[in-house]
Amino acid sequence: MExxxxxxxxxxxxxxxxxxxxxxEHNKYVGIGATIFFTALFxxxxxxxxxxxxxxxxxxxxxxxxxxxxxxxxxxFNMDRYIVSSINKQGSTNQQILQASPRxxxxxxxxxxxxxxxELKIFDKEIRQKLKTAYLKGQHSKIDxxxxxxxxxxxxxxxxxxxxxxxxxxxxxxxxxxxxxLNQEVFGDKTNQTSGxxxxxxxxxxxxxxxxxxxxxxxxxxxxxGKMDNYLGQRKNYEGLNNLRLFTDQQLDSLANVAGFADxxxxxxxxxxxxNGTRDLDTYLAQSFIGYLFILFECLPVFVKLMSPRGPYxxxxxxxxxxxxxxxxxxxxxxxxxxxxxxDYQVDNDVQQRKKIITGQSEYxxxxxxxx
Numbered sequence: 001m002e003x004x005x006x007x008x009x010x011x012x013x014x015x016x017x018x019x020x021x022x023x024x025e026h027n028k029y030v031g032i033g034a035t036i037f038f039t040a041l042f043x044x045x046x047x048x049x050x051x052x053x054x055x056x057x058x059x060x061x062x063x064x065x066x067x068x069x070x071x072x073x074x075x076x077f078n079m080d081r082y083i084v085s086s087i088n089k090q091g092s093t094n095q096q097i098l099q100a101s102p103r104x105x106x107x108x109x110x111x112x113x114x115x116x117x118x119e120l121k122i123f124d125k126e127i128r129q130k131l132k133t134a135y136l137k138g139q140h141s142k143i144d145x146x147x148x149x150x151x152x153x154x155x156x157x158x159x160x161x162x163x164x165x166x167x168x169x170x171x172x173x174x175x176x177x178x179x180x181x182l183n184q185e186v187f188g189d190k191t192n193q194t195s196g197x198x199x200x201x202x203x204x205x206x207x208x209x210x211x212x213x214x215x216x217x218x219x220x221x222x223x224x225x226g227k228m229d230n231y232l233g234q235r236k237n238y239e240g241l242n243n244l245r246l247f248t249d250q251q252l253d254s255l256a257n258v259a260g261f262a263d264x265x266x267x268x269x270x271x272x273x274x275x276n277g278t279r280d281l282d283t284y285l286a287q288s289f290i291g292y293l294f295i296l297f298e299c300l301p302v303f304v305k306l307m308s309p310r311g312p313y314x315x316x317x318x319x320x321x322x323x324x325x326x327x328x329x330x331x332x333x334x335x336x337x338x339x340x341x342x343x344d345y346q347v348d349n350d351v352q353q354r355k356k357i358i359t360g361q362s363e364y365x366x367x368x369x370x371x372x
Contacts, residue, residue: 021316022311036301056258146241147241
């Protein structure tokens with residue numbers, strides 16, 4: 001238990017040697033350290049989960065996720081530990097809040113970054129459904145776009161093809177009607193279109209000739225229509241229209257499974273909207289509260305430090321800091337005094353050396369003068 005307590009003290013950024021002297025402060029810093037530790041733990045899970053999707057499909061995805069998760073969690077742990085330990089309890093409440101404001105803003109940003117990947121995991125089922133709907137809608141749009149482009153590009157050929165189909169349908173109806181009238185003429189049925197004389201006579205031969213002309217024309221139109229259909233089919237293959245199909249359920253599941261971080265993040269932002277574009281309030285509130293929870297969790301160590309009254313540990317830490325600053329000043333004075341004395345000593349030595357040099361030269365000059 002003592003090791004766990006000391007570990008959480010370390011996480012809180014407290015000076016353990018000073019903190020041990022004041023048992024009344026122990027539990028407070030255990031709570032602050034535990035909050036920082038579990039925030040870093042959530043950050044590791046969040047970062048690892050995000051990195052897993054970045055390398056999704058790779059056999060080393062799990063390895064990269066673990067390594068990045070540990071690195072990200074360590075970075076968040078170190079940052080939180082610094083933020084909490086750097087808040088000074090010596091000033092007034094307003095001064096402390098002003099001092100902590102940049103740290104609170106930083107904590108909010110960290111909370112947002114941590115919460116996003118975890119939200120992706122929490123809303124995984126809804127995200128998959130949204131992605132499948134988006135992929136299916138995108139495939140519809142792609143097919144419609146290709147079809148529109150194809151219709152515009154081959155408008156003349158398609159118009160001619162429609163004319164041939166209409167002419168073929170019209171000829172088939174005329175041929176059926178002409179055959180019926182020819183039978184009536186041959187069997188002598190009296191109508192407005194027949195003579196009423198039985199046998200294969202003049203009128204019957206005329207109707208047979210008209211029927212042959214229509215059948216010949218039908219054959220020509222049918223051949224032309226077949227060639228046009230074949231040409232348009234080849235054009236569809238060339239344009240890629242025949243190769244496009246709507247995704248099956250199995251294909252949509254596979255696409256949702258391999259979706260990247262960007263697609264899933266987009267889908268997470270869209271799940272709070274209905275299909276008609278209105279806001280789904282229940283989903284929006286649930287998603288927002290999860291994000292706010294992690295932001296609050298990240299800011300909690302700072303809030304605990306701000307809300308806690310000034311205790312004996314804070315006073316002792318301030319006095320220790322003051323003593324250390326005084327020692328540093330005295331240490332500076334000592335270094336200055338030593339430097340001054342060393343400098344004066346070096347100056348004296350230099351003066352003595354110069355005197356010797358000057359004195360020696362003067363005696364030499366006087367002796368040379370007497371000799372001359």
